[in-house]
Amino acid sequence: METTAQLNKFELLKTHFGYDSFLPNQEEIINNVLDQKDTIAIMPTGGGKSLCFQLPALALDGTAIVISPLIALMKDQVDALKANGVPAQFFNSSQPYEEQQQVLRELQSGNLKLLYVAPESLPQLNFILKTIKIGLFAVDEAHCISSWGHDFRPAYTQLKSLKEQFPNVPLIALTATADRATREDIAVQLAIPNAETFIASFDRPNLYLDVRPGQNRNKHIFDFLRNHKNECGIIYCLSRKSTEKLAATLSAKGYKAEAYHAGLTSEERTQIQENFINDISPIIVATIAFGMGIDKSNVRWVIHYNMRKNIDGYYQEIGRSGRDGQPAHTILFYSFADVIMLRKFAEGSETEAYQLAKLERMQQYAEALSCRRKALLGYFGEHITEDCGNCDICRTPPKYFDGTLIAQKICSAVARLQEQEALGMVLDVLRGAQNAQVYDKGYQNIKTYGAAKDIAWRDLQQYAIQLLNQGVLQIYFHENGRLLLTPLAKKVLFEGKKVRLAVIIQEVETVKTERAPRKRAELFDKLRELRLKLAQEINKPAFVVFSDATLEDMEHKKPRTREAFAEVSGVGEAKLEKYADDFLKVINRHLDGLESNLPTHERSFKMFAEENLSPSEIAAKRGLSEDSIYGHFIKMHQLGNDFEFSQFITSEEIQLIKDAKIKLENPEALKPYFEYFEEKMPYWKIKMGLYL
Template sequence: MEIMTNADKILNKYFGYDEFRPGQREVIESILSGRNTVAIFHTGGGKSICYQIPALMFNGTTIVISPLISLMKDQVDELLMRNISSTFISSTLSDKEISIRLDNIKKGMYKIVYIAPERFYSDDFINALSYIHIPFVAIDEAHCISQWGHNFRPAYLKIKDFISAIGSPVVAAFTATANHKVQKDIIRFLGMEKCRLYIASFDRPNLTFKVEHPEDEGLFILKYIKKHIKKPGIIYAATRANVEKVYIMLLERGIKVGMYHGGMDGVARNATQEAFLSGKTKVMVATSAFGMGINKEDVRYIIHYNMPKSIEDYYQEAGRAGRDGKSAECILLYSPNDYNINRYLIESNYPPLKLVERVYNRIYNRGGVGIPMPFLVRSFNISPNLVESAIKKLVEYDYIQIKGGVAYDINKGQFDLTQDDIDTHRQIELDKLDKIQEYCMTDECLRVFILKYFNEKPDFKKCNNCSSCGVMPNKEEQFLVENLLDDILGVADESSKPDIDTKLLSKLKRLRKRIAKRQGQDAHAVLEDDILKDIAAIKPTSKRQLAKVVGFTSDKMKIYGEELLQEVHRYLKGC
């Protein structure tokens, strides 16, 4: 297909890759063919290229909607380094800078414009778009449109009207974490009933999942880091206080460590981030604020000092390990007190409706002048934390915006938030918290638990690569053993090939069907029957053995090799 030949050239020219990752080609082809598309790829699966390449190929300016301001800036900086004209617009910019960028948009100076959802309230922004042709809109973190997804953002509900207002361009929605409920909401609330849905497997075979119950979490972390001193890793903690506690503990013991949380100034955050990305610092201790869009493929471990608030949050953060496809460990340190900490954090984010309305009315009554944040917080004779939670709720539901440390009304006095809205979303978060506590306490295979949570039905009951199942040798040890066996035993030639194992063949065909569905292809176009029959006869356990299967090319090895070998390993272990 000619358009994909051009896509291959752009991939190499601008991004330096010779081939797409699994699933990317199918998603890009769908978008370039003019189909609305929903793509669910795991963290690190390469979602951004799926909309950046079509943006370069369509005539006109592509709009990318993202709730993550830091991620927008990072991606624009990276695109500019690749000589791709792009910009972002968010509340972090001055009015003057926004005005300059809007003028440039009107002149058609950008191929890609990143925006935060708050832009839907700006008449100046909507007016600027009327001057240009918009062939394509990409929605990142699309789970934010669903109240069942983590990080629900009501502003995402306005995207459907926005798309209609600019002439119904091609639309693509992307997320890393969406179960069936969230998938249905994405399609319904974006008006994408006629769309192609691509769901990559949530399984990351190179990741080892562990839940540990240490008496002393700090001592566990210190011993682990000293044992893996040359390997880069991230330690996540639930609060700034815990981040600082772990950071100081490691620093005092001579570990080269960085710290990252929202209470630090921008210069300090950028400096510690760059030190980690460049390898000067091997260990980063951070809140969940760190990691979105961090392009570091060789993270060898993720340790959670505290239990996160949901499986979605955990999987997204743990998924930042092993993006290069090599072995990595994801360790969650569980303490019963974690549940209480997270419940408190959730409850504190849902203040009484009457307080939220009082805070909003005070901001609204100031008109266009706004109220400086410190003054607003002090103007109520109650806990500052309660006022701040009410302000946060008003920002989340798009009643106000904060610019330059000043709170402004953007909803023109209309307040229709209800206590039911607040209570419903609180209960959803509490249910998610219960589920991740169950993950921490289960005897079930952790990989199976995660896959089932995301509505993926695994073909195995044990992965032999988690703390519930026991952990297989690391890939380096496994490679040495497999190649030694190859040298001693050799691989059967055609004349002495054993009979086809029909049970294994059935499992391989089911795997092929899942891959085909994921890629939107015919099953036989993925892998021919003869190849599967040979694999079911030889039962290869290494890439070296798999490469000797007739017709199994190097391209097939790159795309399907890992999954096929995992399936054979599971079968041989009786899983």
């Protein structure tokens, strides 16, 4: 049975966020939080994570405390919430003392529904938290708590105390990237062992996955940009020096590009972020520090100038493109020199073996000879059976052969080794290696020992990597990299599922197919200009006014009235009041301009038939009389267009007019009819009745 809070969730969704329905998994997660249950939510970038705690915060009594790692992320989300009419604030070390005290007063008074706080600043609030009503705790970017995660942040480890101090307050942990080891560690570190875990699909089908050799990277980039003019994108580099050098090269070629890295001052980094968010600098060349928490939906491409150290980070970074659901292009440049450099970074660290194993898996992805989306999703435990058709391998595939028997041998070896051994040992057993490691464990006695001795070690390794990329096998990195069988492997072993393997050659030549640049409609550009102007007036990022997705919906629906504007996705009550009039002016002027070359009767008819405007609304917008508008409808009918006059005049009224025609001395003029009906029947209706 649904609670009152659950019943109100759709009203809150529309009123404050402007949406009519939830994205996949959102409603189930929100219901779990509203039931006061601990929750772990794994949702890809652009999947709507924030709503999963923001909406419950409004439905539950008290204040939601949101632990967030980045100051820029806090500020942007608080700005967006305030724009939606939600009382929210943030508390962190960047604020002046007076501002901090004002936030604390608002918190103590119970006036806030959400408070964002950095993990380092949380201890300063302990004395207040014990005295107020807390609705829920939300730990955003929760992978930062895990040493298995790709962005470990020591300050997050103190968050375990939240459940100890507030055992009855529900806690939701959210992240966009977490493999099995990280998910388990999040539950342990936050002391929520019974939390229900929701894992949304990691598939972002609108992202084109493209891997290219590392030679001539700059030429590849300039060739790419020629087909993607006026689009926003991010280029990730490994070093500060690389970002500055490439940004300078791009600028010299006439592109608006800026470098972003940790060596800049806080003010410089903030300005660059704002320039990017507001499309002033559409290209950012950055180290991996850039982009986390930036809610910019119209990033059309992401390029990795160097290979990433793991798939987790790579996936998170490419996920910053195409958040509006429109096509986006991702390019990863790969060279062995990058691998050597990244190995050096990992060596000597506390988790060296783990990091090197993840790097090896990233390298295998880059060298994949089968659908890249299968490889990417398989890494996160999501196994698809069909090729995606939207990656470089699917567009220009290598030659394949029936590799079912080889796949069965590899899967059988993994099974007979009890899924306890890493790839190297599995290959040694299959090849019949006579070394101490094999003999010490007695593996020379198992049935699959030597089953693939006719296949070269290097080739067999590549076939096993292809099975990993196809989701037939998977690796548990935190358990010495042991190989496991997936549900797909069991189909290969026991249900006769066929496996295609790519023919291994030294170098696979691939011709990349790129998405044609999207042609923006003129109206979209006008709406974007207005958004930027309004954002600058309130000194906020452009997305705080409206996202690109909302502008796209305006462009599609072309609302002419406030009622129609309220139906645009992303328009809630607060934004309807603030912005409807400004945007409607732009839309109406644009549409009227497009129609200025149409004959006047066609313009009126179009507004009635396509925009659902009433004759009085059309008259008001066009500065004409209603009589003229009805005259236009008659004209269009005379020209052969269908028109249902019965919505304006009844058959009885038509008969009355025809009866009057017989009686009147001057039935050709309209005024005698008007006087005959004692001025109670309008001229347009008389004209319509005479026509019919």
